[in-house]
Amino acid sequence: MNQKPISPELINATIEFHGHSCPGLAIGIRAAELAMDRFGRSIDEEIVAVVETDMCAVDAIQFLLGCTFGKGNLIHMDYGKSAFTFHSRQDGISIRIVARPNAIGDPGDELIALRTKKLKEKLAPDEQKRLKEATAERTRRIMEADIDKLFEVKPSQSPAPRKARILESLICQDCGEATMESRTRRLFGETLCIPCFEAAEKPRNP
Numbered sequence: 001m002n003q004k005p006i007s008p009e010l011i012n013a014t015i016e017f018h019g020h021s022c023p024g025l026a027i028g029i030r031a032a033e034l035a036m037d038r039f040g041r042s043i044d045e046e047i048v049a050v051v052e053t054d055m056c057a058v059d060a061i062q063f064l065l066g067c068t069f070g071k072g073n074l075i076h077m078d079y080g081k082s083a084f085t086f087h088s089r090q091d092g093i094s095i096r097i098v099a100r101p102n103a104i105g106d107p108g109d110e111l112i113a114l115r116t117k118k119l120k121e122k123l124a125p126d127e128q129k130r131l132k133e134a135t136a137e138r139t140r141r142i143m144e145a146d147i148d149k150l151f152e153v154k155p156s157q158s159p160a161p162r163k164a165r166i167l168e169s170l171i172c173q174d175c176g177e178a179t180m181e182s183r184t185r186r187l188f189g190e191t192l193c194i195p196c197f198e199a200a201e202k203p204r205n206p
Ligand SMILES: [Zn+2]
Pocket: 018, 020, 021, 022, 024, 025, 056
């Protein structure tokens, strides 16, 4: 048996936060387990998570490690990988936790067929039940797997991101909304927010 630093109550609370139990969330819970083991829960901004996916797993990282967009210690890189880098600002340690290619396990032909069917039509009650069971089984396997079989721990590919600075706001000269200075654009001598800049740039319909 491997050590589980995350209590069943905390796991249930994570599932409640996410809205359902699924293999993706399970990967996130296990990645958080590995990170918590090294760093402990981030109380303020001392742990920064850089996540390379925006899928279910990230909800576990947010909930369990306290890394959130609002605090500025959750950064999304749209690479489509189950990879999570954690930087500790206190001691300068960084690790990148990468799910092994087979971490979630092979869904198998039956599950693939059921999922494909579900996209096109309503499943029969027994098919629904089967899909639910098979998904729950994959989730259970991830929750019980040896952590080393699920993930590879690599060095971080980049240093910890800078702390967010408080910037001035400028008023967009088109919509009149206050916009963070670093997100404004200049066009024909006017200061614009990004949506107004993009709308102004688009060629008009003939
Ligand atoms: Zn999910």
